[in-house]
Amino acid sequence: MKIAVPRMGNLSLIIKDMVQRFDLDYLETPPFTEQTMEIGAALAPEFACLPLKAVLGTFVGALAMGADTLVTGGGHGPCRFGYYGEIQRRILEREGHDFRMVVLEPPSVSLRAFHDSIRSVIPREQVGFGTLARELYLTLSKVLLLDMLDKRALQLRGLEVVAGSVDEALADAQEIVSRAFTRKELSAARKEGDARFREVEIEWDRPHLKVGLVGEIFVVLETFFNFDIEHWLGRRNVVVERSVTISDTCDPFHRNPVFGYPEHMVARMAKPYLSHEVGGDGLLTVGSSVIFARRGFDAVVHFLPFTCMPEVIAKGVLGRVSQELEMPVLSLSIDEQTGKAGVETRLEALLDLAWSNKAKSLHARAELQAVT
Amino acid sequence: MRVGIPRAMLYHHYGEYWLQFLETVGVEAVVSEETTGNTITTGAVHADNETCLPVKVFSGHMLWLKERVDVVLVPRVVSEEYGMCACPKFMGLPDLARSLTPDMPPVLAPRLDMGDRRYLWAREWYDTARALGGSWLSSVSAVSGLLQNLYHHHKSLVDESYEKGGLRVGVAGHVYNVYDSRVSMGMLDRIRKLGATPVTIDEVQHNNALANARTLSREIFWGFESKLAGSVLHWSRTASVSGILYVTSFACGPGSMVGALLEDQLDRERSVPLMTITLDEHAAEAGLVTRLEAFVDMLKYASRAHATPSADGASGGA
Structure with a gap:
């Protein structure tokens, strides 16, 4: 059994961790390229959203390399993601591939389905229940550490003195965390990672912008589809904060440990604009945009795959958020034909707008101080 | 007080019940006019450009309704069936309506959630009735009437008997697309003119549809799409239609998944031909007519040749 899993941000690091914990036979899925995108778009239904097409393309590559078990996520609606596995299985079978598709149901569907779907990858004879629960818990802790490192890097990248020093620290810290497996090792790794970040020289009083990054998790996390916006913004003195992370999505108690605002609080903030769960990351997108606006961020960038149902609703509502809270919001919908230049031009315009807003408010404040 | 109900989306499912609810409360209900070309154009200009056609309509x-009523009733339909959910667009519809233009009239959005315990959501309808100025007695009777109607929505028996012979075409699509004659460009009438009898998914017994939907290898979790897929499978397995038109709208999320699923499933079962028609606001009648003619001609030819219907599905957008 050779397992392949879709790529998404830190997910490959997490899978590598699980592979070592449970001694799985694993094959790294090829990265997203123009070519895998083309294959995916050709096979997938026309109006399917981007993640399905993208992942399908890499699955074809993985099967060609010898994988025979494809693992993907499930769910029970209303987002289309819950049905991806089934459609991809049917398409790939039609193409004549011989494989097994394992759909990992999230615990929200039912704990039984969650357990059973995990057991179809990690059999009972190999790992007992206690070990499984403990190791999964430790994996989750590790995901949390990795995402916290990411969050830190996003905040500091715009303020670094030596270009690239934050990225070096991030890579070192990720390496340190990847080597940790037990509880003790993880807590030591966290301290070591923190120490590594403290070595980076930061210019704290540099004029900068604060930009929130919200949207659908796949396009926000996967650098191939968001054109590596995190580094692009970091080079332009922008402090970035991201509302979606893998550990927030996996957190069983909906506390959003990385973002810092639990789900009920996000829902409360979103309520005047979107007062019901719409599946996917829709409510989080609206709620976190409101939170960013209240915290005085200069702009919010919203990424969505073309025709993504929850995010399209969020996009329709975000116009009102932007108007009422006076914060520019840029919605960028990504599909297989989106060009880098178009996205960057729009982002540049957004940053210019944010800088001029900031200058205006600073000017107004200075005038106020002169009068009093 | 004049309460508006847009003649779009789930009005075509539950409209009667909502009107009855408002009547019992004792307020004047205004239903918007039938869809015209102008409705679609203004909707497409103001709505988000990525939303699906029904949301634009x-x-x-x-x-x-904006100028003509004091308040609009847009129920938030969260699920239509126990254990299923609705399309996310229905869940966010009242919020989309509120942010359409800055000067929208107030939108009342009581929750309709057949999958949830009714005491959790019926209360919202009661509050709505009271907010519209109903007495507690009329509000209670309005809500109980609504619940009665909703729980008996699928219970009514449908006559599935049909005479043998003649060409029958199954039209599988969202009720708000198929029954809106402007959106579907009079598809049902056109099929009749071509000498075939259109059958819609309303004419399939609910239990039969669900039983067939359960045979799929992975359960469809959208309530309406589950019935749609089940109906298509029921038609093809009982051989009650000669061909199936799958009608979807541009950027329909569940439609894109279920369409691919049905094409594959019917192909595996070597069943009747399936044609996909995609509707959008730019759709031209000539394109639709040509496709329908070709499809019906193909079915006629197949039945005349007494060949077993093959399963090569043609697809394309209109």
Whole structure:
């Protein structure tokens, strides 16, 4: 059994961790390229959203390399993601591939389905229940550490003195965390990672912008589809904060440990604009945009795959958020034909707008101080 | 007080019940006019450009109501069936309506959630009735009437008997697309003119549809799409239609998944031909007519040749 899993941000690091914990036979899925995108778009239904097409393309590559078990996520609606596995299985079978598709149901569907779907990858004879629960818990802790490192890097990248020093620290810290497996090792790794970040020289009083990054998790996390916006913004003195992370999505108690605002609080903030769960990351997108606006961020960038149902609703509502809270919001919908230049031009315009807003408010404040 | 109801989206499912609810409460209900080309154009201009066609049509109806009513009733349909959910667009519809233009009339959005315990959501309808000025007695009777109607929605028996012979075409698509004659460009009438009898998924017994939907290898979790897929499978397995038209709208999320699923499933079962028709606001009649003619001609030819229907599905957008 050779397992392949879709790529998404830190997910490959997490899978590598699980592979070592449970001694799985694993094959790294090829990265997203123009070519895998083309294959995916050709096979997938026309109006399917981007993640399905993208992942399908890499699955074809993985099967060609010898994988025979494809693992993907499930769910029970209303987002289309819950049905991806089934459609991809049917398409790939039609193409004549011989494989097994394992759909990992999230615990929200039912704990039984969650357990059973995990057991179809990690059999009972190999790992007992206690070990499984403990190791999964430790994996989750590790995901949390990795995402916290990411969050830190996003905040500091715009303020670094030596270009690239934050990225070096991030890579070192990720390496340190990847080597940790037990509880003790993880807590030591966290301290070591923190120490590594403290070595980076930061210019704290540099004029900068604060930009929130919200949207659908796949396009926000996967650098191939968001054109590596995190580094692009970091080079332009922008402090970035991201509302979606893998550990927030996996957190069983909906506390959003990385973002810092639990789900009920996000829902409360979103309520005047979107007062019901719409599946996917829709409510989080609206709620976190409101939170960013209240915290005085200069702009919010919203990424969505073309025709993504929850995010399209969020996009329709975000116009009102932007108007009422006076914060520019840029919605960028990504599909297989989106060009880098178009996205960057729009982002540049957004940053210019944010800088001029900031200058205006600073000017107004200075005038106020002169009068009093 | 004049309460508006847009003649779009789930009005075509539950409209009667909502009107009855408002009548019992004792307020005047205004239903927007039938969809026209103008409705679609204004809706498409004001709504978000990525939303699906039905939401654009809905926006057009909302804008028509804007000047004419004091408040609009847009129920938030979260699930239509126990254990299923609705399309996310239905869940966010009242919020989309509110942010359409800055000067929208107030939108009342009581929750309709057949999958949830009713005491959790019926209360919202009661509050709505009271907010509209109903007495507690009329409000209670309005809500109980609504619940009665909703729980018996699928219970009514449908006559599935049909005479043998003649060409029958199954039209599988969202009720708000198929029954809106402007959106579907009079598809049902056109099929009749071509000498075939259109059958819609309303004419399939609910239990039969669900039983067939359960045979799929992975359960469809959208309530309406589950019935749609089940109906298509029921038609093809009982051989009650000669061909199936799958009608979806541009950027329909569940439609894109279920369409691919049905094409594959019917192909595996070597069943009747399936043609996909995609509707959008730019759709031209000539394109639709040509496709329908070709499809019906193909079915006629197949039945005349007494060949077993093959399963090569043609697809394309209109």
